[in-house]
Amino acid sequence: MMHCRQAQQQLEQLKPENEPDLLAHLRRCHDCREYAEDLRVARLLRTMPAPEPEAGFESRVLRTAISQSRGVPQGANAVGWKLATAASLLLAIFLALPRQAPTPAEPVGQLAGTVSPGVMPVTLALKSGRDLAGAKIRVVMPEHLEVDGFENQRDLQWRTDLKAGANRLTLPIRQRNDRGNDVILIEIEHEGARREFRVPVPGGNGAVLQGQDAQGMQKI
Amino acid sequence: MTFLRWPKRPEDRFTALVRPHLRLLHRMAYRWTQNNDEAEDLVQDILTRLFPRVDELERVDKLGPWLVRVLYRRFVDLYRRNANSPIDDSVEPSGDDALFDERLTVESEQLERLILQRELNRALSSIDSGWRDVVLLHDVEGYAVLEVAEILDLSVGTVKSRLHRARKKLRLALETGTKTVAESC
Ligand SMILES: [Zn+2]
Numbered sequence: 001m002m003h004c005r006q007a008q009q010q011l012e013q014l015k016p017e018n019e020p021d022l023l024a025h026l027r028r029c030h031d032c033r034e035y036a037e038d039l040r041v042a043r044l045l046r047t048m049p050a051p052e053p054e055a056g057f058e059s060r061v062l063r064t065a066i067s068q069s070r071g072v073p074q075g076a077n078a079v080g081w082k083l084a085t086a087a088s089l090l091l092a093i094f095l096a097l098p099r100q101a102p103t104p105a106e107p108v109g110q111l112a113g114t115v116s117p118g119v120m121p122v123t124l125a126l127k128s129g130r131d132l133a134g135a136k137i138r139v140v141m142p143e144h145l146e147v148d149g150f151e152n153q154r155d156l157q158w159r160t161d162l163k164a165g166a167n168r169l170t171l172p173i174r175q176r177n178d179r180g181n182d183v184i185l186i187e188i189e190h191e192g193a194r195r196e197f198r199v200p201v202p203g204g205n206g207a208v209l210q211g212q213d214a215q216g217m218q219k220i
Numbered sequence: 221m222t223f224l225r226w227p228k229r230p231e232d233r234f235t236a237l238v239r240p241h242l243r244l245l246h247r248m249a250y251r252w253t254q255n256n257d258e259a260e261d262l263v264q265d266i267l268t269r270l271f272p273r274v275d276e277l278e279r280v281d282k283l284g285p286w287l288v289r290v291l292y293r294r295f296v297d298l299y300r301r302n303a304n305s306p307i308d309d310s311v312e313p314s315g316d317d318a319l320f321d322e323r324l325t326v327e328s329e330q331l332e333r334l335i336l337q338r339e340l341n342r343a344l345s346s347i348d349s350g351w352r353d354v355v356l357l358h359d360v361e362g363y364a365v366l367e368v369a370e371i372l373d374l375s376v377g378t379v380k381s382r383l384h385r386a387r388k389k390l391r392l393a394l395e396t397g398t399k400t401v402a403e404s405c
Binding site: 049168 | 222227250251263271278319336337340359361366
């Protein structure tokens with residue numbers, strides 16, 4: 001004599017109707033008939049078809065979404081850090097500007113392949129006395145410059161590991177207009193300690209971004 | 221000399237995050253709208269709204285169910301007039317027979333199952349949307365009760381009771397539906 005437990009186990013397997021014992025059980029057991037019906041509906045629901053999206057769906061929706069969002073100016077999301085004591089940090093910063101103006105002929109650092117025309121790579125060297133794992137870097141661009149790929153976003157923040165010694169950071173910088181003799185603000189935060197660097201960037205009409213080599217060093 | 225990692229462009233981060241879930245979103249959007257074009261529009265709509273929130277997306281633990289929840293809420297906003305009580309809505313997707321009819325001609329070996337599924341799809345569109353939402357996520361898509369509760373913003377008890385009642389109705393509809401089919405053939 002088959003029990004409900006066995007009957008339901010058999011029902012969960014495929015083609016249970018071939019089992020005479022099971023059929024006999026179902027004929028006299030209301031609960032297992034109910035269970036069998038539920039299973040039948042569940043199986044049908046589980047295999048309910050849905051059409052494939054139209055060809056190119058993924059690229060299309062992503063491209064449209066990104067370009068539509070870009071049309072909307074995004075509010076600056078400055079977090080507003082409080083000044084923190086940063087005695088434990090010993091960092092130096094260099095600003096190396098390319099000699100030639102906007103022709104990024106050779107790939108620069110991590111940016112190989114992503115540099116677009118009109119973009120000038122500006123290299124900063126961050127010197128750290130020790131390893132700083134998970135340091136937070138913040139770059140605030142002056143009004144007349146922007147980082148390529150981050151239009152509408154003057155305040156960039158991310159986390160990375162700084163190694164003891166020189167850490168090279170290349171910013172793909174694009175000039176928005178001719179004005180301004182400004183500074184790029186760089187902040188490094190590590191375990192609550194924070195340092196701020198103001199890197200002077202000569203403004204003007206392109207000529208000012210040329211001809212300076214490893215200038216603007218600030219010892220902190 | 222250490223080369224510092226430069227942050228990825230927001231569009232690349234966004235694409236890497238959401239692309240693996242796009243087909244799932246499309247399928248869910250289809251299940252709710254019962255229309256392929258509207259499904260794409262709905263997915264498009266939420267992506268446009270989500271792109272500026274890429275930082276937030278990166279912090280989400282299980283992005284798939286999170287996105288389905290966002291999609292569901294947007295669907296309710298756009299398609300259901302009375303968003304706060306999904307039980308009494310006036311705008312309903314109708315069961316899309318076209319998909320089944322198309323397949324009925326192609327996959328004749330699965331004829332019986334397709335006929336039943338078409339009936340089931342009709343039955344689904346006839347039940348209260350609050351019940352249907354639960355069935356679509358749990359029985360059709362295979363989400364756990366707890367996940368369904370989170371996506372739909374319901375208690376686990378409500379999900380269970382809706383499931384129970386919905387299945388009863390579906391079974392009933394299916395029994396009537398198959399009878400109709402049998403007679404008409
Ligand atoms: Zn039994």
